[in-house]
Amino acid sequence: MIGRIARKEMTEMFRDGRFQLASAVVVILLLASLGAGWKHYSDLKTQHETAQRAERVNWLGQERKNPHQGAHYGVYAFKPKSQLSMVDTGVDPYVGVAVYLEAHKQNEFKFRPAQDASTSIQRFGELTAAVVLQILIPLLIILLTFSAFAGEREQGTLRQVLSLGVGRGRLATGKALGVAGAMSVVLVPATLVGVGTLSLTSMTGLLAVDVSRTLLMVAAYGLYFLVFLALSLAVSAVSASSRLALVALLAFWMVNGLIATRAFSDLAGYLHPTPSEVEFDTALQRDLADTKALNAKLDVIKVGLFQKYGTSTLDELPVNFRAISLQEAEEHGYAVFEKHFGDVFDRFEGQNAVYQWGGVVSPLIAVRSISMGLAGTDFAHHRHFTVAAESYRRTIIRSMNDDILVHPTKAGEEYLAGSELWRRVPEFQYVEPDASWALSHYTTSLSLLGAWLVAAAFVLSVALRRINV
Amino acid sequence: MLEAVDLTKRYNGQVALDRLNLTIPPGEVFCLLGANGAGKTTTINLFLNFTDATAGTARINGLDVTTAPLETKRFIAYIPEQVMLYRNLTGLENLEYFSALGGHEYERSQLVALFRQVGLPPGVEDQRVGTYSKGMRQKIGIGIAIAKRARALLLDEPTSGLDPKAANEFSELLKQLSSQGVAVLMATHDLFRAKESGTRVGIMKRGRMVATMTTSEIGHADLERLYLEHMHD
Numbered sequence: 001m002i003g004r005i006a007r008k009e010m011t012e013m014f015r016d017g018r019f020q021l022a023s024a025v026v027v028i029l030l031l032a033s034l035g036a037g038w039k040h041y042s043d044l045k046t047q048h049e050t051a052q053r054a055e056r057v058n059w060l061g062q063e064r065k066n067p068h069q070g071a072h073y074g075v076y077a078f079k080p081k082s083q084l085s086m087v088d089t090g091v092d093p094y095v096g097v098a099v100y101l102e103a104h105k106q107n108e109f110k111f112r113p114a115q116d117a118s119t120s121i122q123r124f125g126e127l128t129a130a131v132v133l134q135i136l137i138p139l140l141i142i143l144l145t146f147s148a149f150a151g152e153r154e155q156g157t158l159r160q161v162l163s164l165g166v167g168r169g170r171l172a173t174g175k176a177l178g179v180a181g182a183m184s185v186v187l188v189p190a191t192l193v194g195v196g197t198l199s200l201t202s203m204t205g206l207l208a209v210d211v212s213r214t215l216l217m218v219a220a221y222g223l224y225f226l227v228f229l230a231l232s233l234a235v236s237a238v239s240a241s242s243r244l245a246l247v248a249l250l251a252f253w254m255v256n257g258l259i260a261t262r263a264f265s266d267l268a269g270y271l272h273p274t275p276s277e278v279e280f281d282t283a284l285q286r287d288l289a290d291t292k293a294l295n296a297k298l299d300v301i302k303v304g305l306f307q308k309y310g311t312s313t314l315d316e317l318p319v320n321f322r323a324i325s326l327q328e329a330e331e332h333g334y335a336v337f338e339k340h341f342g343d344v345f346d347r348f349e350g351q352n353a354v355y356q357w358g359g360v361v362s363p364l365i366a367v368r369s370i371s372m373g374l375a376g377t378d379f380a381h382h383r384h385f386t387v388a389a390e391s392y393r394r395t396i397i398r399s400m401n402d403d404i405l406v407h408p409t410k411a412g413e414e415y416l417a418g419s420e421l422w423r424r425v426p427e428f429q430y431v432e433p434d435a436s437w438a439l440s441h442y443t444t445s446l447s448l449l450g451a452w453l454v455a456a457a458f459v460l461s462v463a464l465r466r467i468n469v
Numbered sequence: 470m471l472e473a474v475d476l477t478k479r480y481n482g483q484v485a486l487d488r489l490n491l492t493i494p495p496g497e498v499f500c501l502l503g504a505n506g507a508g509k510t511t512t513i514n515l516f517l518n519f520t521d522a523t524a525g526t527a528r529i530n531g532l533d534v535t536t537a538p539l540e541t542k543r544f545i546a547y548i549p550e551q552v553m554l555y556r557n558l559t560g561l562e563n564l565e566y567f568s569a570l571g572g573h574e575y576e577r578s579q580l581v582a583l584f585r586q587v588g589l590p591p592g593v594e595d596q597r598v599g600t601y602s603k604g605m606r607q608k609i610g611i612g613i614a615i616a617k618r619a620r621a622l623l624l625d626e627p628t629s630g631l632d633p634k635a636a637n638e639f640s641e642l643l644k645q646l647s648s649q650g651v652a653v654l655m656a657t658h659d660l661f662r663a664k665e666s667g668t669r670v671g672i673m674k675r676g677r678m679v680a681t682m683t684t685s686e687i688g689h690a691d692l693e694r695l696y697l698e699h700m701h702d
Contacts, residue, residue, distance in 0.1 A: 004569045015557040156553030164571045165542030469519040
């Protein structure tokens with residue numbers, strides 16, 4: 001019987017011009033956003049791969065020079081784009097995906113600690129598939145569901161249907177399946193065809209999708225849609241008229257999609273303010289310039305070496321003191337960078353934690369956080385990559401300094417290294433963490449999304465009992 | 470088949486139905502007469518369990534409608550003043566859907582035969598119901614009841630607003646059903662129709678059943694006189 005109800009609902013919707021129009025708009029937007037996401041993804045991926053290869057060739061092709069100059073020559077590291085980033089670009093547009101690795105400095109990405117102090121990084125900008133999924137599909141669900149009960153009551157068919165001895169739960173389930181079915185019939189083939197065509201015609205070939213991340217993302221959005229479906233049915237069941245049901249649901253949609261996201265972004269920024277770029281730089285430079293401890297440490301090391309080797313000049317040491325001094329200066333820098341970047345990064349994570357609690361009033365906030373995490377475009381992945389890139393930078397510099405160390409020079413001489421040294425530095429390999437790592441940052445959002453589903457189901461069951469015939 | 474025992478309904482202290490006692494055996498057509506607000510629709514709503522009784526019991530086939538709300542509905546069919554249909558579906562699809570929800574699946578040929586049985590002209594079954602007249606809708610209502618194999622009908626002014634021919638056809642269909650043992654409870658304003666198709670009539674006033682009589686024992690003029698007497702304050 002439930003299947004029967006679902007089928008009738010679908011038939012009615014398919015014959016309804018409003019459904020045809022609304023779903024056509026959503027399909028077009030979904031395809032367009034996926035297309036744009038794909039283009040962006042494949043362009044960037046190709047560029048990054050090309051650039052990364054060129055970087056390696058340039059690095060290996062350096063002429064003979066002092067290793068420290070090699071360290072200054074530096075390399076670019078690119079954060080690999082995940083396939084799912086074409087669905088959800090997350091914070092990537094705000095934080096950047098490439099970083100220049102060189103001696104003495106941990107560079108920022110295009111990442112500027114709150115250059116935009118007033119807004120947090122989670123606001124939405126361009127049209128992505130994620131925006132379609134998070135904002136427009138719920139709207140479509142509302143438009144398809146608001147009259148499910150209220151409309152039938154106004155039409156007079158509700159009394160007749162209930163007089164037939166149809167259980168209210170079955171009726172609601174059938175209607176929910178009808179809406180879900182109608183939407184799937186439109187959206188699933190459109191998505192498959194869109195993605196399929198793009199992947200077949202593109203340079204990068206078939207998608208090698210991260211299956212677990214993709215399935216989890218599908219599940220997260222599925223749950224999100226279910227919340228809307230159940231709430232819409234509940235509101236439709238108890239509303240005095242379908243008009244009122246629509247108004248109430250649109251109000252919720254606005255709070256969910258526009259007001260709550262903005263409010264919690266601002267709240268997060270207020271509770272965990274980030275320094276402006278100038279403040280950040282000033283504080284960083286001040287700590288870097290404070291080399292008293294460094295100089296004292298170098299003096300101690302120097303005296304120790306003089307004693308050990310029974311000499312009193314640097315020229316007579318069997319090791320190159322310049323390497324030690326360079327490496328110690330780097331270590332001094334590491335500590336300062338770790339402190340300052342760590343502080344700002346912690347503040348962003350604090351913002352994320354606050355923002356996630358917005359899921360209490362807006363399931364969108366919960367699903368948005370999870371979606372970004374699974375797409376690998378959230379702040380946690382950014383930080384993960386930053387740490388990997390920084391660790392690679394330290395590997396380069398350590399290799400250079402170690403080489404200088406074992407090549408002592410007299411005053412006025414310069415040691416030159418060649419390609420065998422450049423080759424000794426391994427290529428940068430970044431391994432993206434797995435899906436469970438990604439989700440581990442979103443326990444709040446996952447719990448809240450689950451809570452929304454339970455609450456929506458409960459509200460629906462209460463509403464069905466109170467249905468006004 | 471349909472039974473009310475001291476059935477009472479009050480809305481915010483206002484009496485809508487006052488200790489109604491009524492038994493309608495199979496094959497009987499019981500017509501509820503009375504002004505608007507006399508309690509006719511309330512009675513039907515109570516049998517449908519669409520509203521809770523303040524006191525008393527409504528039973529269908531011996532089962533209390535409040536304790537077995539879904540089971541009791543399996544025995545009945547409800548036809549409102551205006552049978553409402555899904556306008557994006559054809560007549561046949563509507564009949565098929567309502568039959569299926571009533572628990573009976575039919576082949577297309579059987580459904581088409583039902584259309585003929587209730588007197589709908591060939592071809593209309595595949596039209597969207599937006600084009601249907603009220604008379605056609607009421608016939609679909611009967612069709613749904615037949616398809617459901619209902620053993621009792623609850624009719625709420627099913628012929629009001631129908632032209633005489635359509636109303637007559639509707640009454641004929643009712644007679645056919647009652648001759649097959651279906652119990653009918655019909656609320657109506659139409660004294661003539663009540664006398665013609667009813668086996669018994671009951672006059673209601675302010676929630677109370679003030680008189681019941683057997684139609685075969687009373688003439689049309691007498692019924693009208695009696696009715697007006699009761700309506701007179």
